[in-house]
Amino acid sequence: MVQTLLNRLGEVNPQLFREFKGRLKPRNLAIAAVSSVLAQVLLYLFFQTRLSAHDGIARYCQGAYSCNSNWQLWWLDLFVALSLMGMFALLVVGTYLLIRDIVREERRGTLGFIRLSPQSAVSILIGKMLGVPALLYVMGAIALPLHLGAGLAAQIPLSLIFSFYAVLAASCAFSYSAALLFGLVSARLGEFQAWLGSSAVLFYLCLMTGASLTNHSVFWSSADWLTLFYPGKVLPYLVGETSHSLGSIGYFNVKDLAQLHWYRLPLWNSAETGMGFLLLNYGLWSYWIWQGLKRRFSNPRIIILSKQQSYGLSGSFALVNLGFVFQPSEFLGDIPEQALFMNFATLLGFELLLFLGLIAALSPHRQTLQDWARYRHRATKENRSLLKELIGGDKSPSTVAIALNLAITSLALLPAILFLPLGEYRIPVLFGVVLNASLILIYAMLTQSLLLMKMPKRETWAAGVVSALVLLPLVSSAIFIETPGLRLFSAGAIFATSQVPVTTVFFSILGQWLAIALLGLQMKRQLQKAGESTTKALLSGKRLAQS
Amino acid sequence: MVKDKAIATRALTKQFDRHIAVNDVDLQIASGEVYGLIGPNGAGKTTLIRMLAAAEEPTTGEIYLHGERLHLEDSTSTLKRRLGYLPDDFPLYNDLTVWDYLDYFARLYQLRSPQRRRRLQEVLELVQLANKRNSEISTLSRGMKQRLSLARTIIHQPILLLLDEPVSGLDPISRMQFREIIKTLQEAGMTILISSHILSDIGELCTSVGIMELGYLVESASLQELYQRFGRQQIILSTLGAREVLQGELQNHSLVEDWEVMPDEGQIRVSFAGDANDRAELLRSLVTAGIPLTQFHCTTEDLETIFLTLGHQQAS
Numbered sequence: 001m002v003q004t005l006l007n008r009l010g011e012v013n014p015q016l017f018r019e020f021k022g023r024l025k026p027r028n029l030a031i032a033a034v035s036s037v038l039a040q041v042l043l044y045l046f047f048q049t050r051l052s053a054h055d056g057i058a059r060y061c062q063g064a065y066s067c068n069s070n071w072q073l074w075w076l077d078l079f080v081a082l083s084l085m086g087m088f089a090l091l092v093v094g095t096y097l098l099i100r101d102i103v104r105e106e107r108r109g110t111l112g113f114i115r116l117s118p119q120s121a122v123s124i125l126i127g128k129m130l131g132v133p134a135l136l137y138v139m140g141a142i143a144l145p146l147h148l149g150a151g152l153a154a155q156i157p158l159s160l161i162f163s164f165y166a167v168l169a170a171s172c173a174f175s176y177s178a179a180l181l182f183g184l185v186s187a188r189l190g191e192f193q194a195w196l197g198s199s200a201v202l203f204y205l206c207l208m209t210g211a212s213l214t215n216h217s218v219f220w221s222s223a224d225w226l227t228l229f230y231p232g233k234v235l236p237y238l239v240g241e242t243s244h245s246l247g248s249i250g251y252f253n254v255k256d257l258a259q260l261h262w263y264r265l266p267l268w269n270s271a272e273t274g275m276g277f278l279l280l281n282y283g284l285w286s287y288w289i290w291q292g293l294k295r296r297f298s299n300p301r302i303i304i305l306s307k308q309q310s311y312g313l314s315g316s317f318a319l320v321n322l323g324f325v326f327q328p329s330e331f332l333g334d335i336p337e338q339a340l341f342m343n344f345a346t347l348l349g350f351e352l353l354l355f356l357g358l359i360a361a362l363s364p365h366r367q368t369l370q371d372w373a374r375y376r377h378r379a380t381k382e383n384r385s386l387l388k389e390l391i392g393g394d395k396s397p398s399t400v401a402i403a404l405n406l407a408i409t410s411l412a413l414l415p416a417i418l419f420l421p422l423g424e425y426r427i428p429v430l431f432g433v434v435l436n437a438s439l440i441l442i443y444a445m446l447t448q449s450l451l452l453m454k455m456p457k458r459e460t461w462a463a464g465v466v467s468a469l470v471l472l473p474l475v476s477s478a479i480f481i482e483t484p485g486l487r488l489f490s491a492g493a494i495f496a497t498s499q500v501p502v503t504t505v506f507f508s509i510l511g512q513w514l515a516i517a518l519l520g521l522q523m524k525r526q527l528q529k530a531g532e533s534t535t536k537a538l539l540s541g542k543r544l545a546q547s
Numbered sequence: 548m549v550k551d552k553a554i555a556t557r558a559l560t561k562q563f564d565r566h567i568a569v570n571d572v573d574l575q576i577a578s579g580e581v582y583g584l585i586g587p588n589g590a591g592k593t594t595l596i597r598m599l600a601a602a603e604e605p606t607t608g609e610i611y612l613h614g615e616r617l618h619l620e621d622s623t624s625t626l627k628r629r630l631g632y633l634p635d636d637f638p639l640y641n642d643l644t645v646w647d648y649l650d651y652f653a654r655l656y657q658l659r660s661p662q663r664r665r666r667l668q669e670v671l672e673l674v675q676l677a678n679k680r681n682s683e684i685s686t687l688s689r690g691m692k693q694r695l696s697l698a699r700t701i702i703h704q705p706i707l708l709l710l711d712e713p714v715s716g717l718d719p720i721s722r723m724q725f726r727e728i729i730k731t732l733q734e735a736g737m738t739i740l741i742s743s744h745i746l747s748d749i750g751e752l753c754t755s756v757g758i759m760e761l762g763y764l765v766e767s768a769s770l771q772e773l774y775q776r777f778g779r780q781q782i783i784l785s786t787l788g789a790r791e792v793l794q795g796e797l798q799n800h801s802l803v804e805d806w807e808v809m810p811d812e813g814q815i816r817v818s819f820a821g822d823a824n825d826r827a828e829l830l831r832s833l834v835t836a837g838i839p840l841t842q843f844h845c846t847t848e849d850l851e852t853i854f855l856t857l858g859h860q861q862a863s
Contacts, residue, residue: 007660010650010654011654011659011660014651014654014655015655017651017654018640018643018647018651021643021647021651022640022642022643108638109634109636109638110638110639110640112602112634113638113652113699114655115602116600116601116602116627116630116632117627117652117655117656118624118625118627118628118655118656118657119655119657298619299604299619301604366564367562367563367564370562370564371562371606371607374606375606375607454564
C-alpha cells in the first residue's frame with residue numbers, strides 16, 4: 001500500500017518521489033522513530049521528576065494544606081516544551097538539511113539535469129522542501145499524539161492547537177524557501193553554508209524564545225517586525241486560553257503580546273487577527289523569496305530578482321515596516337517625539353540591511369556587464385532605451401534600480417515623517433533618510449564597480465569593502481563620541497543629525513552626492529572600456545579567422 | 548532554411564571575459580544525421596554543446612531546434628522533451644538503484660505508467676544493464692555508469708541527442724558497446740551530435756562532421772564531401788622489380804601528384820588525383836608496361852589527417 005501511495009505521489013511530484021526513495025529506507029525510518037520516541041520518553045521523565053523535585057512542588061502544588069499536583073499546568077509545561085523542541089528541530093535541522101542538499105546537488109552537477117527536464121522550478125523545489133526533511137516530519141508525526149494529548153489535557157482548544165500547527169507550517173515554508181535560495185546563491189562556497197544558515201536560524205530562535213519566555217517580546221518599534229518570523233509568537237494565545245494566571249505560568253503572556261500594534265491597530269488583541277497577520281507576513285516574504293528561487297533555479301547566473309520585482313519588494317518592506325513606527329501614545333514613553341525618532345532610526349537600520357541584500361541580489365557580475373556593454377546597442381535598436389535598460393534590464397548595472405528602490409522607500413516614509421508628531425526631530429529624521437539613502441547608493445555603486453573589475457574573488461572583495469564601510473565608521477564614531485560629525489558618514493547617520501549644525505549635515509550630504517557623481521563617472525568609464533575591449537577582442541578574432 | 552533543420556545556429560557566440568570560447572558559429576544539422584564535432588581541447592566543442600542543450604546562455608546569437616527558438620530561461624517543456632544531453636562528466640545518485648534512478652528521470656520527463664515501465668525495460672536492455680536493475684549505482688563500473696547516463700539521456704525518447712565525449716575514459720570493449728548503442732539510436736531516427744577525440748569512432752559513426760578550432764567552426768560538411776574535398780587518395784604499389792620503369796611511368800602520368808618509396812616495406816605510396824576510372828587506367832598502363840605488380844590498392848587519407856591539416860591551416 002505504501003508503495004502504491006509512493007507511486008501515485010511520484011506521478012504528481014517526481015522530485016518528492018526521489019527524495020522519499022533515497023531517504024525513507026527501513027533503517028532510516030527505524031532510527032527516526034526510535035529517536036523521536038526516546039526524546040519524548042526522556043522529556044516525559046524529566047517532567048515527572050519535576051513533580052517530585054523541590055522547585056517542582058512549588059510549581060505544581062495546589063491546595064492550601066496538602067500538595068495536590070496541578071496536572072493541568074504540568075501538561076501545559078510539557079506541551080510548551082514539546083512545541084519549542086519541535087520548532088527548533090524543524091527549523092534548525094530542516095534548514096541545515098535543505099542547504100546541504102541543494103549545495104551538494106549544485107556542486108555535483110546533478111541539479112543541471114533536473115533543470116533540463118520539463119518540470120517547473122516550483123514542482124522541483126516543493127519536492128525538495130517536502131522530501132529532504134522527510135525524516136524530520138516522521139519524527140514530528142510520531143510526537144504528534146503526545147503533543148496533542150498534552151495540549152488537550154492542559155485545556156487548550158483544539159482549534160488553537162491546529163492554528164499553531166498552521167503557523168509552524170508557514171514558518172517552515174518560509175525558512176525552507178529562504179534556505180533553498182541561500183543554498184542556490186552560495187553553492188560555490190560549499191557545505192559550510194549549511195552550518196552558517198542553520199546557526200543563524202538557531203541564534204534567532206534562541207533570541208526570540210528568550211524574549212518570549214521572559215515576556216519581553218514587544219519593542220514598540222520596527223524591531224517588532226523581526227519578531228513576526230518567530231512561530232512561537234502565537235504560543236501566548238494557546239497559553240492564555242488555559243485557566244491559569246500569569247503568576248503560575250510565568251511565560252508567553254498574552255497581555256505582553258496584546259501590546260503589539262501595527263499602524264496603531266491592536267491586531268494582536270485577538271488570536272484570529274494576530275495569527276492571520278503572522279500568516280500574511282510569512283506569505284508575503286515567502287512570495288518574494290520564491291520569485292528569486294524560480295529565477296535562480298532556472299538560470300544560476302542570472303541576478304536573483306528582476307529589477308521590477310525589487311521595486312515591489314522594497315515597497316512591501318516600507319509598507320509593512322512603517323506600520324510598526326506608528327504606536328499608540330501610551331507606549332511611546334514620556335517623550336513621544338524621541339520615541340518616534342528612535343523608531344525611524346530602527347526602521348532606517350532595517351532599510352540598510354534590506355538594501356545590502358538588494359545590492360547583492362541586483363548587481364550583475366563582470367561577464368554579464370561586459371556582454372551588456374558590448375551588445376546593448378542591439379537592444380536599443382529594438383526600441384529599448386538606455387534608461388529602460390537601466391530601470392528594468394537584467395544585465396544592466398544595478399545603480400539606477402537601487403536609486404529607484406531608495407526613492408520608493410523614502411517616498412513611502414515621507415508622509416509619516418510629515419504628519420507624525422515628531423516635533424523638533426522632524427528635520428533630523430528627514431536628514432537621516434537622505435543621508436541613509438546617499439550612503440546606500442554609494443555602497444551600491446562601489447559594489448558594482450568592484451564586481452566589474454578584473455580581479456579574482458570580486459564578490460569577496462565587494463562584500464569586504466562594503467562591510468568595512470558600514471562597520472568602520474560605526475566603530476570609530478562609537479570611539480570618538482565627542483565628534484558626532486564622524487557619524488554622518490556611518491549607518492547611524494540619523495543619530496548625528498540632531499547633534500550637529502544643519503550646515504554640517506548639508507555639507508556632508510553634498511559631499512556624499514559628490515562621491516556618487518564621481519563613482520558614476522568612474523563606472524561609466526569602466527563600462528565603456530569593458531565594451532570597447534570586448535569589441536577589440538572580437539574583431540581581432542575575426543581577423544584571425546579570415547587570414 | 549532554419550525550420551527544416553534539426554539544429555540551426557546563427558552567429559552563436561560565447562565569451563568568457565576576454566576569451567571567446569565559441570565565435571560566430573553558424574551550424575546546421577539535418578534531421579536524422581549523426582554529426583561529429585571534432586577539435587582539440589579548448590576548441591569550444593563543450594561550450595557549443597552546452598549552449599545547444601540550454602545549459603549555458605550564449606553571449607549573442609540564436610539557436611533553433613526544429614525551427615523553434617531556444618532560450619535558457621523559458622524553454623518550453625516540448626522543447627526540453629525533444630532534447631537529450633549527455634555531458635562529459637556524468638554525476639549520478641549513488642544512493643539509488645539503477646531502476647529507481649531511471650524511474651525518477653522518466654517521471655521528471657512526465658512518462659506515465661505503464662508506458663514508463665515498458666520504456667525503462669527497453670532502455671535497460673538497449674544499454675545492456677537489464678541484469679543490474681536492482682544494483683545500487685555506487686557498485687557499477689565506469690563503463691556501466693556511462694551506459695546508465697546514456698540511458699538517462701534517452702529515457703524520454705528525445706529526437707535530438709547531444710553527446711559530449713561519451714566514450715572518453717572507456718576501455719575498448721565498452722567503447723565498442725557504446726558505438727553499437729549509438730548505431731541503434733541512429734537507426735531509430737534520432738538526430739545525434741557527438742563530440743569526441745577518438746576520430747576513428749567519429750569516422751565510423753557519423754554522417755557529417757564539423758571541425759572546431761579556437762572557437763570557430765572551420766569546416767562543416769558530410770563525411771563523404773569532406774573526404775572528396777580534402778582527403779587525398781593514395782595508391783599503394785609493390786613490385787617484384789622494374790622499379791625504374793615504374794617510376795618513369797608514374798612521372799609521365801598526369802594525375803600522379805607525387806610518390807614516396809617507403810624504406811622498410813619496399814612499397815611505393817602514390818598521391819593520385821583521379822577517380823576510380825583513372826585508377827583503372829593507371830593499373831592498365833602499368834601492367835601493359837610489363838611491371839610485375841604484386842600489390843595495387845587505393846586508400847584515402849583518414850579523418851585524423853584531414854582534421855590536422857584543416858585545423859592547423861585555420862589556426863595558422
